[in-house]
Amino acid sequence: MLTALDWLSAGVGLFLIWLCLRDVFQSVIVPRAVDRRLRISAFLSGQLWRVWRRRAGSIQDDDRREDFLGAFAPSLLVILFASWAFTLIFGYGLIFVALRDQLNPPATFWKALYFAGTSFLTIGFGDVVGSTGIARLVSIAAGASGLAVVAVVTAFLFSVFAAFQRREVFVVNVSAHSGAPPSGIGLLTTYGEGQMIEELSSLFAAGQQWAAEVMESHLAYPVLAFFRSSHDYESWVGALGTLLDASALILSATEGNAARGQAQVMYELGRHLTHDFARYFRLRLRDGPGIERFEFSGALARLEQVGFPIRDEDTAWRKFAAVRGTYAPALAAMASFWNIPPLQWIGDRSSIVEQHLQAAAVR
Numbered sequence: 001m002l003t004a005l006d007w008l009s010a011g012v013g014l015f016l017i018w019l020c021l022r023d024v025f026q027s028v029i030v031p032r033a034v035d036r037r038l039r040i041s042a043f044l045s046g047q048l049w050r051v052w053r054r055r056a057g058s059i060q061d062d063d064r065r066e067d068f069l070g071a072f073a074p075s076l077l078v079i080l081f082a083s084w085a086f087t088l089i090f091g092y093g094l095i096f097v098a099l100r101d102q103l104n105p106p107a108t109f110w111k112a113l114y115f116a117g118t119s120f121l122t123i124g125f126g127d128v129v130g131s132t133g134i135a136r137l138v139s140i141a142a143g144a145s146g147l148a149v150v151a152v153v154t155a156f157l158f159s160v161f162a163a164f165q166r167r168e169v170f171v172v173n174v175s176a177h178s179g180a181p182p183s184g185i186g187l188l189t190t191y192g193e194g195q196m197i198e199e200l201s202s203l204f205a206a207g208q209q210w211a212a213e214v215m216e217s218h219l220a221y222p223v224l225a226f227f228r229s230s231h232d233y234e235s236w237v238g239a240l241g242t243l244l245d246a247s248a249l250i251l252s253a254t255e256g257n258a259a260r261g262q263a264q265v266m267y268e269l270g271r272h273l274t275h276d277f278a279r280y281f282r283l284r285l286r287d288g289p290g291i292e293r294f295e296f297s298g299a300l301a302r303l304e305q306v307g308f309p310i311r312d313e314d315t316a317w318r319k320f321a322a323v324r325g326t327y328a329p330a331l332a333a334m335a336s337f338w339n340i341p342p343l344q345w346i347g348d349r350s351s352i353v354e355q356h357l358q359a360a361a362v363r
Contacts, residue, residue: 006098013094017145020087024149027080028156031220036280040087041080045222048076053339066228069339073226077160080223081153085120088149092116092142102135103128115139120146156221163217164227170210171229171239177203181233183344184245185299192306200250200259204266207243211266214240215273219280225338233341237334241346244270244327252319253300255309267323274330283333290328291345296320 036042093113119142130136178187250263
């Protein structure tokens with residue numbers, strides 16, 4: 001006869017099993033962004049990333065800091081898989097504690113937990129076995145859970161690394177066209193100097209495909225967002241900012257550009273991506289275009305030098321500030337959250353503004 005404490009133990013065990021299997025299902029199988037509440041993976045990734053970022057901030061050497069940050073995503077995967085396994089084993093263990101008299105030999109708490117582990121891992125030493133139908137059924141359920149979790153996690157790993165590789169191929173391609181570190185003005189300057197302005201439409205079209213894939217894969221599997229590029233001064237957030245800034249400059253500062261249509265689509269899609277990520281990861285946003293007027297003036301001068309027809313600067317600035325203001329706060333929040341390497345017009349640029357004001361004071 002089960003006591004009230006046994007029923008409580010079994011109930012807690014069932015809740016932990018449900019919580020874990022629900023998290024595995026939503027994290028691995030459901031191919032879309034889902035609710036982050038009551039999610040083991042969401043809690044662990046959020047808390048661990050706060051600790052990891054704080055520790056990274058104390059590392060002075062840039063290369064060592066990037067290596068440390070780059071180890072987070074693979075470590076998170078290992079921790080997630082271990083936490084799922086432990087939670088399921090502990091949940092089944094609590095059920096076996098309630099059914100301890102139905103095990104042969106009758107089990108203590110630690111023996112019940114041991115039997116849950118051997119059942120989950122399908123080891124089956126035979127030193128502890130279920131002697132009744134209920135205990136045997138729970139043992140079979142534990143083994144089935146173990147096999148299912150291993151199978152879906154294996155498939156999940158292949159999907160994650162395939163999506164990461166597809167993302168990085170385009171990131172490297174953008175950096176090759178825009179310099180290191182990449183920037184929107186650097187991208188347009190490269191195309192202008194190489195007399196390839198008419199090819200910008202093709203680049204924006206490829207960027208739209210890339211941004212759509214990133215939005216779908218990274219919201220479905222958020223751990224992907226924490227994977228860092230293996231190359232210096234490159235990141236998927238930086239590549240996105242490069243495309244968005246280039247699009248904003250084409251739309252606001254240039255005239256008669258054949259890439260304007262594709263730039264408009266790139267802008268709309270990229271803006272959508274930044275807002276979706278900021279909302280999903282609950283990032284804090286600040287208003288404003290994110291750059292100063294003197295930086296914009298310098299960008300226009302560079303574009304004019306390489307052959308872009310430039311409109312009136314005051315009109316261009318008003319248009320640029322309005323366009324960039326729709327995505328810059330979310331983009332800057334993403335750059336800050338993932339600690340991306342410093343890039344032009346992305347992230348905290350207070351030192352740049354300070355240097356400019358000091359130089360103006362000297363003059």
